[in-house]
Amino acid sequence: MEYKSPLSSRYASKEMKYIFSEQKKFTTWHELWIALAKAEKELGLNITQEQIDEMVENKDIVDFEVAEAREKEVRHDVMSHVYAYGKRCPKAEPIIHLGATSCYVGDNTDILLMRDALKLILEKAIQVELNLTRFAIEYKDLPCLGYTHLQPAQLTTVGKRATLWMYELAMDIVELERRLEDLRMLGSKGTTGTQASFMDLFENDEEKVKKLDQLIAEDFGFAGCVPVSGQTYSRKVDYNVLSTLSGIAQTASKFSNDMRILQSFGEMEEPFEEHQIGSSAMPYKRNPMRSERITSLARYVMIDSLNPAITAATQWFERTLDDSANKRISVPEAFLAVDGILNLFINISSDMVVYPKVIESRVMEKLPFIATENIMMEAVKKGGNRQELHERIRVHSHEATLRVKRDGLSNNLIELIANDPDFDLSEEEIRASLNPSLYVGRCPSQVTEFVQDVIDPIVRRHPHENISTEINL
Numbered sequence: 001m002e003y004k005s006p007l008s009s010r011y012a013s014k015e016m017k018y019i020f021s022e023q024k025k026f027t028t029w030h031e032l033w034i035a036l037a038k039a040e041k042e043l044g045l046n047i048t049q050e051q052i053d054e055m056v057e058n059k060d061i062v063d064f065e066v067a068e069a070r071e072k073e074v075r076h077d078v079m080s081h082v083y084a085y086g087k088r089c090p091k092a093e094p095i096i097h098l099g100a101t102s103c104y105v106g107d108n109t110d111i112l113l114m115r116d117a118l119k120l121i122l123e124k125a126i127q128v129e130l131n132l133t134r135f136a137i138e139y140k141d142l143p144c145l146g147y148t149h150l151q152p153a154q155l156t157t158v159g160k161r162a163t164l165w166m167y168e169l170a171m172d173i174v175e176l177e178r179r180l181e182d183l184r185m186l187g188s189k190g191t192t193g194t195q196a197s198f199m200d201l202f203e204n205d206e207e208k209v210k211k212l213d214q215l216i217a218e219d220f221g222f223a224g225c226v227p228v229s230g231q232t233y234s235r236k237v238d239y240n241v242l243s244t245l246s247g248i249a250q251t252a253s254k255f256s257n258d259m260r261i262l263q264s265f266g267e268m269e270e271p272f273e274e275h276q277i278g279s280s281a282m283p284y285k286r287n288p289m290r291s292e293r294i295t296s297l298a299r300y301v302m303i304d305s306l307n308p309a310i311t312a313a314t315q316w317f318e319r320t321l322d323d324s325a326n327k328r329i330s331v332p333e334a335f336l337a338v339d340g341i342l343n344l345f346i347n348i349s350s351d352m353v354v355y356p357k358v359i360e361s362r363v364m365e366k367l368p369f370i371a372t373e374n375i376m377m378e379a380v381k382k383g384g385n386r387q388e389l390h391e392r393i394r395v396h397s398h399e400a401t402l403r404v405k406r407d408g409l410s411n412n413l414i415e416l417i418a419n420d421p422d423f424d425l426s427e428e429e430i431r432a433s434l435n436p437s438l439y440v441g442r443c444p445s446q447v448t449e450f451v452q453d454v455i456d457p458i459v460r461r462h463p464h465e466n467i468s469t470e471i472n473l
Contacts, residue, residue, distance in 0.1 A: 007333055011297065011340030013469070019116050020332040023062060028112055029081055029105040030059040032216075033096050036188065039215035040098060043208045045201065051092040058088045078102040099197045100188060103232050103319075107186040110331070111233065112220060114241055115183055117335045122176045124342035125248065126459060127467040129169055131349035133455050136162040140447035143436035144267065144359045145366060152366045155436060158268075158354060160443035163450045165258070168251040170454055175244045177461075182240075186233040187213035187225030192318040230318030238308035238331055245338045246305035252341045253298035256291035259348065263288045267362065269353040290344050290471065297344075301337045304330055343469040350468065363436050368413040369397060374433045379423040392422055 008017055018024055034055045041047040063084040071080035078097075086093030097104070140159030145152050190197045195209050202208040213225040226233050262268040263286075270290050307330035311323045372393045380386050400413035414434075418427035 005333070005336075007336040007340065011293075011343070012336035013120075013339055013343060015120055016117060016336055016339035019113055019120070020335065022064070024113065025109060026062040026064075026067075026081055027060055028109045029078075030055065030062075030085060031220075032105050032108050033082075033085065034059060035216050035219040036098065036100060036104070037092070037095055038219065039212050040095075040201070042215060043202065043212060045095075045098070047095050047098075048091075051089075051095055054089045055085075055092045055096070058085070061088060063088060076102075078105055081105075099190075099201045101191045101197075101231060103186060104188055107232050108216075110327075111183060111185050111237075114331070114335075115180065117339075118176055118180050118183075118241070118244075121245070121248070121335070121338055121342065122173065122180070122462065123464055124339070124346060124467060125169060125173050125176065126462045126464060128342065128345045128349055129166055129173070129455055129458065130466075131346065132162050132166045132169075133451055133459075135159070135349065135352060136166065136447050137451065139354060140444045141437070141440075142354070142356060142359065143363055143440050145362055150261075152369075154441075155363065155367075155370060155439040157440050157443040157447070158359070159447045160440075161258075163447055165251070165255045166455060167450070168254065169248070170458060172244070172248045172251055173458055175247055179241055179244050183222070183237070184224055184226045184233075185217050185220060185222050186229060187216055189213075189225075189229045189231070191231055193229040193231060230315075232315075232319050232323070235308060235312040235315055235323055235327075238327060239305070239312050242301075242305040242308050242331065242334050245334050246302050248338055249298035249301035249341060252294050252345050253302075255345065256288075256294035256298070256348075259291040259352075260288045260295070263291070265362065266358045267355055269355075270348045271351040271353070290348050294341050294344050294348075297337045297341050301334055301341070304334045304337070344471065346467060346469045347471055360436075364434070365411060367434050367436060367439070368400070368411055370439055371430075371433050372397065372413075374438070375417060375423070375425065375430055378429070378433070379425055382424045384422060384424065389422060392420055393417070396420065 034052065037047050037052050037055065041049070041052065062081075066087060067077075067080045067084040070083045071077055074080060074083075079102075082097045086096050089096070136159040138159065139162070140157055142158045143155050144158050144161070146154050146156035146161075188198055189195055198209045198212060199206070202212075217223065217225050259268065259270055263270065269286065270288050272286050307326055311326055311330075314320070315323060376384075376386065376389050376393060379389050396413055396416040400411050400416060403409045404411050414427060414430050417423055418425060418430055
C-alpha cells in the first residue's frame with residue numbers, strides 16, 4: 001500500500017479534490033491551447049478552424065500513458081503533453097503551443113484552478129454564515145456568562161457570542177471576494193515576460209500582441225491579464241491567496257476552541273451521533289472531535305501560508321524554479337485543508353446543541369458578583385457612600401468566594417450584603433436585581449442589527465442552494 005495524503009482520503013470534498021486533480025489540470029492545459037490557437041487565428045495567423053475543431057473535440061481526453069512515456073524520454077511535463085495532445089489531434093499538432101512557453105499552460109492553469117477553488121471556499125463560507133445566522137437569531141436573548149481572560153466577566157447572550165464568530169468570517173468573505181476580483185491570468189508573456197516570441201509571430205505588431213492577451217483573458221471570463229511579469233505571474237499572488245485561506249483557518253480555529261471550552265463547561269455541544277464513540281477507554285465521554293479536527297487542520301494551514309511567502313521573497317529576477325516543487329504541494333494542500341475545515345464548520349454549525357439549564361445555573365452562580373454594581377447604586381440612592389460601599393462589597397465578595405472555592409458551599413454574597421446595615425437593603429430588594437436579562441445590554445439588538453447590516457448584504461451577493469456536509473471519518 002502506498003502513502004495517501006489524509007487531506008484526500010479523510011478531509012477534503014470530492015469537488016475540491018477534482019479541482020486539483022491531474023484530469024482537471026491537463027484538460028485545462030488543453031483549453032488554454034485552444035484559447036491560444038483561437039486568438040492567434042483571429043489575429044491573422046495561419047490556423048484553420050478545422051484544427052481548432054479537432055482540439056475542441058479532444059479537449060476532455062488526456063492520454064496519460066502516452067504523456068508519461070514521453071516524459072521519461074524528454075524529462076519535460078509540458079512538452080510531453082504537447083506531444084500526447086498532438087498525437088490525438090494530428091491536424092492541429094503543428095500549431096499546438098505556438099509561441100508559448102511552459103508557464104503559459106502551467107501558470108494560467110494555476111490561476112484558473114485557484115479561481116475555481118476560491119469560489120467553492122466562498123460558497124461554503126456563506127453556508128457557515130447562514131447556519132450561524134439562524135443560531136444567533138434563535139439564541140439572541142439567552143443570557144450566558146461572558147469571559148475575559150477565560151474568567152467570568154459581564155453577561156452576554158449565546159446569540160451575541162455567535163456574532164463574534166460570524167463577523168470574523170464575514171471579514172474573510174470580503175477578502176475572498178477581493179481575491180477573486182483581483183485575480184488575473186498570466187496570459188501569453190513569453191520566456192522572460194517580454195512577449196518577444198509573439199512579437200516575432202505577429203511581425204512586430206504590438207497591438208496584435210496586446211490583443212492576444214485580452215482575447216485569452218476574455219475566453220476564460222477574466223477582466224484581463226497581469227500588466228507585467230517575468231516568465232511567471234508574481235508569486236505574491238499565491239501568498240495573497242494562501243493568506244486569505246489562513247484567515248479562514250484562524251476564524252475557524254477561534255470558533256472551534258470556543259466550542260471545545262463550552263463543551264467542557266457543559267453549556268453547548270457539537271453534534272454527537274447515535275453510535276459515535278468518544279473514547280476507547282471511557283465509554284461515557286463525548287469528546288468534541290470535530291472541533292478538535294478544525295483546530296488541528298487550521299494550525300496546518302496557518303503554517304503552510306509561510307511557504308508562498310518565502311517563495312515570493314526568493315524569486316530571482318525573471319524567475320527561478322525553486323518555486324515549483326513547493327508550490328505543487330503548498331497551494332493545493334492549503335485549499336484541501338480549508339475545504340475540510342469548512343466541511344466541519346458547516347456540519348457543526350448546522351446542529352449545535354445548547355443546554356439552557358446548565359447555562360442558567362452557571363449564570364446564577366456568578367450573577368451575585370456581577371450584580372454588585374447595581375446593588376451598590378441602589379444603596380447609594382438610599383444615602384450610602386459609594387466608596388465605603390465599594391470596600392464593603394470587596395470584603396463580602398472575597399468571603400463568599402472563599403466559601404465557594406475552599407469550603408464547597410453555596411454563594412452567600414446576597415445574604416452577606418443584606419445583613420450589612422451599611423447597605424440598608426432587604427434580601428428581597430437585592431434579589432429583585434438578579435434577573436440575568438438586566439445585564440446583557442444591547443445584545444439582542446446587536447444581533448438583529450448585525451445580521452441586517454453585515455450578513456444579509458453578503459448573502460444577497462451570493463445566493464446559493466443550501467449545503468450540508470457529511471464527515472468522512
